[in-house]
Amino acid sequence: MKAALTDNIKTTPYWWEVAEPEYLTAAPVPATADVGIVGAGYAGMTAALTLAREGRNVVVFDAMRPGEGASSRNGGICSGNVKYSFETLIKKVGLDQAKAIFKEGIAARQFLINFISNEGIECDLRDVGRFDGANNKRDYEALGRETVLLKKHLDFESTMVSRQEQHTYLGTELYSGGRFRFDIVGVHPAKLYKGILTRAIEAGVTVINRTEVKTIDRQPDNFHLITPYGKTIVKKCIVATNGYTNQVTDWLRRRIISIPSQIIATETLDERTMNRLMPKQCMVGDTRNLYNYYRPSPDGTRIIFGGRRGADSNNDMTKCRHLYHNMIEVFPELEGIRLTHTWWGYTGYSFDLFPHLSVHDNIYYATGFCGSGVVWAPWLGRKVAMTVMGNDKEAKSVFAVRPFPTRSFYNGDPWFLPLVIKWYGLKDRLIYGRRY
Numbered sequence: 001m002k003a004a005l006t007d008n009i010k011t012t013p014y015w016w017e018v019a020e021p022e023y024l025t026a027a028p029v030p031a032t033a034d035v036g037i038v039g040a041g042y043a044g045m046t047a048a049l050t051l052a053r054e055g056r057n058v059v060v061f062d063a064m065r066p067g068e069g070a071s072s073r074n075g076g077i078c079s080g081n082v083k084y085s086f087e088t089l090i091k092k093v094g095l096d097q098a099k100a101i102f103k104e105g106i107a108a109r110q111f112l113i114n115f116i117s118n119e120g121i122e123c124d125l126r127d128v129g130r131f132d133g134a135n136n137k138r139d140y141e142a143l144g145r146e147t148v149l150l151k152k153h154l155d156f157e158s159t160m161v162s163r164q165e166q167h168t169y170l171g172t173e174l175y176s177g178g179r180f181r182f183d184i185v186g187v188h189p190a191k192l193y194k195g196i197l198t199r200a201i202e203a204g205v206t207v208i209n210r211t212e213v214k215t216i217d218r219q220p221d222n223f224h225l226i227t228p229y230g231k232t233i234v235k236k237c238i239v240a241t242n243g244y245t246n247q248v249t250d251w252l253r254r255r256i257i258s259i260p261s262q263i264i265a266t267e268t269l270d271e272r273t274m275n276r277l278m279p280k281q282c283m284v285g286d287t288r289n290l291y292n293y294y295r296p297s298p299d300g301t302r303i304i305f306g307g308r309r310g311a312d313s314n315n316d317m318t319k320c321r322h323l324y325h326n327m328i329e330v331f332p333e334l335e336g337i338r339l340t341h342t343w344w345g346y347t348g349y350s351f352d353l354f355p356h357l358s359v360h361d362n363i364y365y366a367t368g369f370c371g372s373g374v375v376w377a378p379w380l381g382r383k384v385a386m387t388v389m390g391n392d393k394e395a396k397s398v399f400a401v402r403p404f405p406t407r408s409f410y411n412g413d414p415w416f417l418p419l420v421i422k423w424y425g426l427k428d429r430l431i432y433g434r435r436y
């Protein structure tokens, strides 16, 4: 094996080369606001923008630079999926609910696409679809069943791609064919974030960066948001901290599992190689438990390849090598290629693997996006704002009515995560064979 990593590989997101989160000028913590929002990712900022445009005085706090959480680190794949296949979803929640959930995913993605277009946000939106590679024949058949069910119950078009045809989608021998969805798009996630932030600030939102809310102090008529630099008294409070949730909200902490996800970016590849490996330039996923997701960079010159961080080491470079080997398994001809960037961030999982729009003790939450928040976070960010304003019609969501489960042993520390990841890794090896 040739050297895979450069000595000077960057550990910041590739996206930040053109859209790094900015340090905002330190603004004084305001004494009062109508609505206080904790967390300035896609969810928090979309909520803030919606509220400000309806005349509310809004303050948003973020412990880091705005967008420095998952919202400027992700793969930019706009799926709007939940973690279950449609077949499993029907078994889990019944046909009507399953249909409602799937339809809401379509509506949420369309909302994002319309929002980007209406707001004129330059974020390299690519209408390229998504190929899901089946890691074995059984998974291919399962994808086929899902395709039939979606057509039957929702008149939803997707297409099965046989092993022989898959080269027109992806230059790999790895998969036993796959399924192509026409409706899924890609964006430059950090440019998208910047667009939302800019619009929110223009609408009058006060964003206080690098200021952690230490306590949400509930009073009879309002909340005191306590920070190291002062407190703001707000009438309503939204928490949008997702995978970065900490002890400031014990209730949420007991319901969110922060799971790291990591990405690598290759050096620039020549046009012929890119055309061979990713001829349709589409978004890609696979069917392993510890799945990979990947895509070309928006300029079509590199591969951006992501997945779970392995459980056997805490070393970032070891985890980077895991991803590198996974990528070589898909595209063996990339062996020896240099990587320019590797980075990671936290996704926020719920125990039932659904997003949640919840109100508890008068605090509003939009969270639990389970690694698919590019679509869900702006959608539920807007919905949570509508909930705060009492606009029941616009606030309606299938994710508003589901109970938000926790586990009796869980206090927010996912000590079991390495074991779970190891278990899924073992399962994957047994089902699909050794990775490398």
Ligand SMILES: Cc1cc2nc3c(=O)[nH]c(=O)nc-3n(C[C@H](O)[C@H](O)[C@H](O)COP(=O)(O)OP(=O)(O)OC[C@H]3O[C@@H](n4cnc5c(N)ncnc54)[C@H](O)[C@@H]3O)c2cc1C
Residues within 6 Å of the ligand: 038, 039, 040, 041, 042, 043, 044, 061, 062, 063, 064, 065, 066, 067, 068, 069, 070, 071, 072, 073, 074, 075, 076, 077, 078, 079, 080, 211, 212, 213, 214, 240, 241, 242, 243, 244, 245, 246, 248, 260, 261, 262, 263, 293, 306, 343, 344, 345, 346, 347, 348, 366, 367, 369, 370, 371, 372, 373, 374, 375, 376, 377
């Ligand atoms: C590596 C990676 C790849 C991903 N790829 C995809 C993808 O391809 N497609 C997709 O749909 N999704 C993807 N995701 C998931 C997606 O990025 C997230 O679901 C989404 O960005 C969540 O947005 P958010 O606004 O809820 O939270 P975040 O953007 O994570 O923001 C939460 C913010 O809360 C702040 N915060 C926390 N506690 C406090 C406090 N007490 N006071 C003040 N601030 C606080 C944090 O500083 C953070 O900035 C990926 C995630 C990662 C990490």
